[in-house]
Amino acid sequence: MHCPFCRHADSRVVDSRTADDGSSIRRRRQCPNCQRRFTTIETASLSVVKRSGATEPFSRDKVVSGVRKACQGRPVSADDLALLAQRVEETLRGSGSAEIDAYEIGLAILGPLRELDEVAYLRFASVYQSFDSLDDFDAAITSLRAERAEREAGSGATPGESSESTSPGPT
Numbered sequence: 001m002h003c004p005f006c007r008h009a010d011s012r013v014v015d016s017r018t019a020d021d022g023s024s025i026r027r028r029r030q031c032p033n034c035q036r037r038f039t040t041i042e043t044a045s046l047s048v049v050k051r052s053g054a055t056e057p058f059s060r061d062k063v064v065s066g067v068r069k070a071c072q073g074r075p076v077s078a079d080d081l082a083l084l085a086q087r088v089e090e091t092l093r094g095s096g097s098a099e100i101d102a103y104e105i106g107l108a109i110l111g112p113l114r115e116l117d118e119v120a121y122l123r124f125a126s127v128y129q130s131f132d133s134l135d136d137f138d139a140a141i142t143s144l145r146a147e148r149a150e151r152e153a154g155s156g157a158t159p160g161e162s163s164e165s166t167s168p169g170p171t
């Protein structure tokens with residue numbers, strides 16, 4: 001491993017420890033030439049199996065470009081997209097497999113995108129899940145509304161109140 005400071009061709013490992021629940025190893029290295037220290041992170045490579053059967057390395061950039069179109073005109077920044085791609089990668093790595101289907105990437109995008117922007121989520125989901133009728137949109141929107149109501153109830157003044165307590169009439 002080259003020293004990133006002086007480009008010396010060699011470095012010495014002074015410490016190594018696992019990180020991220022064992023999915024990566026951080027190594028502290030020292031350059032024998034300039035004596036400066038730096039850290040490297042080693043992770044297993046993550047391959048994406050495409051529909052054609054070909055594999056390619058997972059790329060956060062591809063996640064970003066795949067989502068960017070759905071975010072057009074929405075208040076979503078480049079930082080938001082970078083963070084989303086990072087979360088997608090963490091989710092996929094968390095699954096513990098070294099090879100993933102391209103389809104699973106789309107699936108891993110849906111959750112964080114829904115939190116980021118509901119309109120962008122609907123656009124992305126409509127393409128990815130091949131919505132072909134208004135009913136599909138309706139179902140997705142209903143589920144978004146239900147989740148939002150749940151969030152608001154959770155942070156509201158009367159948490160845990162169910163509909164039973166609001167209908168006192170005898171049944």
Ligand SMILES: [Zn+2]
Pocket residue numbers: 003004005006007008031032033034035036
């Ligand atoms: Zn050096």
